[in-house]
Amino acid sequence: MSTRELLILTGMSGAGRSTVAHALEDLGWYVVDNLPTSLVDTIVDLASVPGSEIDRLALVAGRQHLELMPKVAAMRASGHQVRVVYLDATDAELIKRYESSRRRHPFDSETGGLLESIQLERRLLEPMKGDCDLVIDTTELNVHQLKSKLVGAFEVSALEHLQVSVESFGFKHGLPLDADIVMDVRFLPNPHWEEGLRALTGLDHQVRDFVLDREECSSFVLGLVSLLETVLPHYAAEGKSYLTIAIGCTGGHHRSVAVAEEVGRRLRLSGQPVRVSHRDIIR
Numbered sequence: 001m002s003t004r005e006l007l008i009l010t011g012m013s014g015a016g017r018s019t020v021a022h023a024l025e026d027l028g029w030y031v032v033d034n035l036p037t038s039l040v041d042t043i044v045d046l047a048s049v050p051g052s053e054i055d056r057l058a059l060v061a062g063r064q065h066l067e068l069m070p071k072v073a074a075m076r077a078s079g080h081q082v083r084v085v086y087l088d089a090t091d092a093e094l095i096k097r098y099e100s101s102r103r104r105h106p107f108d109s110e111t112g113g114l115l116e117s118i119q120l121e122r123r124l125l126e127p128m129k130g131d132c133d134l135v136i137d138t139t140e141l142n143v144h145q146l147k148s149k150l151v152g153a154f155e156v157s158a159l160e161h162l163q164v165s166v167e168s169f170g171f172k173h174g175l176p177l178d179a180d181i182v183m184d185v186r187f188l189p190n191p192h193w194e195e196g197l198r199a200l201t202g203l204d205h206q207v208r209d210f211v212l213d214r215e216e217c218s219s220f221v222l223g224l225v226s227l228l229e230t231v232l233p234h235y236a237a238e239g240k241s242y243l244t245i246a247i248g249c250t251g252g253h254h255r256s257v258a259v260a261e262e263v264g265r266r267l268r269l270s271g272q273p274v275r276v277s278h279r280d281i282i283r
Helices: 017-026 037-047 067-078 091-102 115-128 145-152 207-214 214-235 255-269
Strands: 003-012 030-033 056-061 082-088 135-136 162-168 181-184 241-250 274-278
Touching: 003 017, 003 067, 003 115, 017 056, 017 082, 017 145, 030 037, 037 056, 037 091, 037 241, 056 115, 067 082, 082 115, 091 115, 135 145, 145 162, 162 255, 207 214, 207 255, 214 241, 214 255, 255 274
Parallel strands: 003 056, 003 082, 030 056, 082 135, 162 241, 162 274, 181 241
Antiparallel strands: none
16 A cells, blocks of 8 residues: 655755755645655655555655665555655855855765865766656745745646646746756847836736737747647656746746746646746846
8 A cells, every 4th residue: 555645855955855844744744854765665664554644745855865766666666656856956046055054064074165065966966866756946936935836736646647837037047947848038029128018027918918919929839839739748658747848038027927928828728737937027
């Protein structure tokens, strides 16, 4: 017998595993934090015995992350439905968080400084990152935004559903680390240079009309939605549980927001559940 939902959190130190653990508890998950990898099997077996009241179990991996994926493969082979979430953030953000908390990095004793520790851990974890079901970039997320993202990610409980997110962003603020597909809409005229539109965003109808009514934009959106409708079933068939499509413009206020909203709307019309978010809209 297996728990109804089993989630394992891993990723970079300082990227927010403990914060996510608290958020999951608020969402009704039974959470075990900082769990040694050697005990994963034991905890899962205990939670899965007949009569157990734990139907949503989240395990926050300790330092032995590299031993995790073989454990996950074994659990899946024995019938457990396991999702693995990888939390990430930029080096600069991780440095800021560690300097703010004044905590030592787990690899501190093996390197000559904080940046070197972060870079070492990133190199060690990079091979397993691609095998995780979902990557969440926490660089720009506060606690409330992170919780909202978790609600969106786990509101569908079964693994058979591909959960699609469309996210707008600004290239000048960097690429989203969790993006699977990145599209660039900077070829469209920029509303920023229109006096009456500069202070608005792509959520306002004036900007939306300015961007979407152009023939080149209509053709782009039509082509992108057609492409997504073609590839999404194949991603699902390959067992992918999450897909993030990032659409970027210069600042993330106007063009990318309008296009992301329109792409999300059209995908919903085709029957695909979609979450739309705007990373840089309030910058």
